[in-house]
Amino acid sequence: MIQHPGNVFVVSAPSGAGKSTLTQRLVRSVPDLSFSISFTTRKPRPGEVDGRDYFFIDDARFDALVAEGGLVEWVEVYGRRYGTGRAWLDGVLATGRDILLDIETTGAMNLRRAMPEARMIFILPPSAAALEQRLRSRGQDSDEQIHIRMQHAKHELELYSAYDYLILNDDLELAYRQFESIVLAARAARERMAPAARRILEGF
Ligand code: ADP
Numbered sequence: 001m002i003q004h005p006g007n008v009f010v011v012s013a014p015s016g017a018g019k020s021t022l023t024q025r026l027v028r029s030v031p032d033l034s035f036s037i038s039f040t041t042r043k044p045r046p047g048e049v050d051g052r053d054y055f056f057i058d059d060a061r062f063d064a065l066v067a068e069g070g071l072v073e074w075v076e077v078y079g080r081r082y083g084t085g086r087a088w089l090d091g092v093l094a095t096g097r098d099i100l101l102d103i104e105t106t107g108a109m110n111l112r113r114a115m116p117e118a119r120m121i122f123i124l125p126p127s128a129a130a131l132e133q134r135l136r137s138r139g140q141d142s143d144e145q146i147h148i149r150m151q152h153a154k155h156e157l158e159l160y161s162a163y164d165y166l167i168l169n170d171d172l173e174l175a176y177r178q179f180e181s182i183v184l185a186a187r188a189a190r191e192r193m194a195p196a197a198r199r200i201l202e203g204f
């Protein structure tokens with residue numbers, strides 16, 4: 001029998017701050033931690049798999065989910081919509097697994113209202129110059145796209161004070177240890193561990 005529902009962690013970061021690097025390692029290393037699978041109306045990119053990277057759905061289906069209250073939060077970015085499925089989220093949490101939601105800042109603010117117990121994590125780049133350098137060295141974006149991403153990064157960073165944890169991703173190893181520590185420490189919280197403590201006591 002499950003003694004406790006899972007914890008919800010939300011992670012946001014400006015593009016290029018190192019969110020993918022950190023989250024991929026975390027999900028590989030920490031047991032019983034699921035990574036979010038959102039609904040989206042955007043088309044799959046090469047290599048993306050429906051039901052693994054996203055649930056890829058059309059506009060009509062997304063409209064229906066919104067109408068029936070099936071999304072905990074959702075946003076529209078450049079005409080594409082992204083949302084976190086309520087049934088999916090509840091289903092994972094009910095198994096006792098923790099969940100890591102990768103959502104942008106507007107959705108994160110909405111999720112916080114819907115789930116005040118969620119732990120909000122923001123990944124900071126060391127500086128604006130370092131962020132631009134990382135975007136360039138990743139080699140995925142044109143100069144114009146980098147300019148747009150840098151503008152957008154500023155808007156996202158301005159919301160840092162709404163997050164519970166700010167991880168400075170300068171030294172990757174240290175940033176990763178902080179990230180992992182947040183998840184592991186949450187698992188030791190008294191309210192989560194109290195049933196185990198009572199069970200142990202009963203054995204005396
Ligand atoms: P995001 O998912 O936030 O867009 P990525 O994880 O793709 O960012 O990282 C952007 C680039 O920066 C990648 O080339 C990655 O290898 C590099 N990077 C990530 N963390 C660090 C770090 N601490 N120091 C130097 N480079 C890093």
Ligand code: 5GP
Pocket residue numbers: 038039042073074075082083084102103104106107108
């Ligand atoms: P991409 O199209 O590159 O996969 O994702 C674009 C952005 O959408 C990322 O910043 C990602 O964090 C965000 N995103 C993905 N899923 C969701 C979601 O369910 N809700 C919200 N609010 N943002 C999401």
